[in-house]
Amino acid sequence: MGLFSFIKDAGEKLFGGDEAKAAAPAAPANAAAPATADASAANAKAAEAIKQYIMSMNLAPSDLGVKFDAATSVVTVSGTAPDQATKEKILLAAGNVRGVERVDDRLSVPRAEPEARFHIVASGDTLSAISKKYYGDANKYNAIFEANKPMLTHPDKIYPGQVLRIPPQG
Incomplete structure (x- = not known):
């Protein structure tokens, strides 16, 4: 469990900037009720878009939960992934979305396995x-x-x- 960082302005565009702006707190305190309702609806819409994106890749466990908070640009994912590799792919799918800066990992796996490293593409x-950097062999790119x-x-x-997964050498 933990927070994983991503580049907020890079990634799949699943929802427009309007959702992120609507969900960010901008209204004065005395007008908070309508702004909060708008923010909640926008956050829920963005979370559903991210969840559908994960599901479209056949990665989602049956108990997948996704929440999004545009004010902090954080996606929280929860549930039980079948294995470590799928867990990491879910985290990457959620994080490699434009507008997401961090992913709060609340996923569990039934059996502990070695974790992959992550690489931010430059x-x-x-x-x-x-591949050459991590494995010493450019031909292991596959x-x-x-x-x-x-x-x-x-x-x-x-x-x-x-952000890419770099699996342990095996």
């Missing part, structure tokens, strides 16, 4: 270069690609600010 990065499916659909389609 401009000019390739999976081969990332291990990183496979570890990030279904978020990645092609080894050449990574972008600056994206």
Whole structure:
């Protein structure tokens, strides 16, 4: 469990800036009731979009819970992932969304397994270069690609600010 950081302005665009603005506290204290209702609705809509995104990748456990707070740009995910790799993919799917700065990990797994490392893609990065950095072998890029499916659909389609799983060497 813990907080994972992401680049807020990088990632999948699942909801517009209007939702994030509506959910951010901007109204004076005496007008808080309508603003709070708007913020709650916008947060719920954004959370549902993130949950649907995770579900579209066939990663979601049956008890997946997703909450979003635009005021802090934090997504909270909860539930029981079937294994460590799926847990990490859920965290990445939730975090690699434009407007999300941090993911609060409340997921559990039935059996403890070694955790992967995470890499923030920089401009000019390739999976081969990332593989060389972590494994000492550029030709092991496919291990990183496979570890990030279904978020990645092609080894050449990574972008600056994206966070990738780097699985332990096995």
